[in-house]
Amino acid sequence: MANLICPVRGELGATYFAKDGLTVSEEARRIDCISFLMGKAYPKENIECETVVIKWVGNGGRNSLRADITIYDRSLAEIADLEEADRQLHMLLIAEIKRDKKSKSGAINFQLEPALRQIDRANALGVYWDDINRILLVKKTKLQLKKMTWGTFQISAMSINTRN
Numbered sequence: 001m002a003n004l005i006c007p008v009r010g011e012l013g014a015t016y017f018a019k020d021g022l023t024v025s026e027e028a029r030r031i032d033c034i035s036f037l038m039g040k041a042y043p044k045e046n047i048e049c050e051t052v053v054i055k056w057v058g059n060g061g062r063n064s065l066r067a068d069i070t071i072y073d074r075s076l077a078e079i080a081d082l083e084e085a086d087r088q089l090h091m092l093l094i095a096e097i098k099r100d101k102k103s104k105s106g107a108i109n110f111q112l113e114p115a116l117r118q119i120d121r122a123n124a125l126g127v128y129w130d131d132i133n134r135i136l137l138v139k140k141t142k143l144q145l146k147k148m149t150w151g152t153f154q155i156s157a158m159s160i161n162t163r164n
Helices: 026-039 084-088 101-118
Strands: 003-006 010-015 047-057 063-072 091-097 125-129 134-142 145-153 160-162
Touching (some): 003 026, 010 026, 026 047, 026 063, 026 125, 047 091, 047 101, 063 101, 091 101, 101 125, 101 134
Parallel strands (some): 091 125
Antiparallel strands (some): 063 091, 125 134, 134 145, 145 160
């Protein structure tokens, strides 16, 4: 099988199908999401994959929380030398990608929402993307309280249906 080609990272070692040969790989889903976001006018120079959002968490502080995709308001070259806290100020969007929908709840509750809460930007966006779901989370800050609202969006129209 041929290796995947990412519009941001170039040729990858991963293939389109997972090891079972039947399901699409998580890396292929990530490329689909990146391509979709680039189609929404996010420049590839501003997109980074596997970004550490929170360091020193978990058992003895040895783990970190990574976002599959991060989009900044500046190019990666412009923010390359910034400290982690200063880089976070430039994060516009973070995305968590899963191969299939069975990981949706855990990915949103234990990866995407904590990462969004860590970003010190009132209008940060979060995207959850899998084989079925495309969910947009919008971070809103009011009176120092951070609230997550989320909705779904259609690939073709990017229409947002906010849940009550």
